[in-house]
Each structure stands twice: as structure tokens, then as C-alpha cells.
Amino acid sequence: MPKKYRPSNGTEGMDFMDKFCDRCWKEESYRRTQKGTGCKILCKTMVYDINDPEYPEEWTYDEDGNPTCTEFESVEEVMKRIKEKREQTIMEKEKNQIKMFRETMVNTNKE
Numbered sequence: 001m002p003k004k005y006r007p008s009n010g011t012e013g014m015d016f017m018d019k020f021c022d023r024c025w026k027e028e029s030y031r032r033t034q035k036g037t038g039c040k041i042l043c044k045t046m047v048y049d050i051n052d053p054e055y056p057e058e059w060t061y062d063e064d065g066n067p068t069c070t071e072f073e074s075v076e077e078v079m080k081r082i083k084e085k086r087e088q089t090i091m092e093k094e095k096n097q098i099k100m101f102r103e104t105m106v107n108t109n110k111e
Helices: 010-019 025-033 040-047 075-110
Strands: 059-061 067-069
Touching: 025 075
Parallel strands: none
Antiparallel strands: 059 067
16 A cells, blocks of 8 residues: 655645645636535545545655655646547547538439
């Protein structure tokens, strides 16, 4: 089991949150609307002691010994994936429409 990370003071905690939580997709909706619970990982780090079994394992150290959140997904990365998927869907729909148009034209010309 990887070693869990807990900031040693408020400044270190704010630095960690600036690097991860404030840029993470899981916290984005809550930051914009102030509705819901936000990131459950972040909430648990505020509620539980690091030795508590409920303290999240996602706050740990990377291979270089730096604090990290293993569930971090930047808003930019997620938005890029959403955009790519949307574009792919649009392209597929356009291909289907072109195919249907061609089939219609072929059938119309046969008549």
C-alpha cells in the first residue's frame, strides 16, 4: 500500500490544492455552482486523520517522492477529450448523412 500524503501545514495544503484540486475536473462543478459536495477525496482529507482507514489513498507520493493525487484530471484534459469525442460524433453523423444522400441520389437516378 502506498504511503498516504497529508500536508504538514496550511500553506503546504494550499500549495497542493493549487496544483491539483483547484485545477481538477472532479471539483470543477462545485467551484462554479457551489452546489453538491465537490470532490469526495478532498472532503475526506478534511474530515479524517491520515491514520483513519477512511482517509483517501489517492493523496500519496509519486515515484519521485512528491505529493500527488492519483485521481487528478485537469479540466483542460477532460474538456479536450470531450471536444474530441464531440467532433468524432459529428464526423460520424456527417459520414452517415453523406452516405444516405448518395444512396438517395443513386435510387432517384434509377427511376
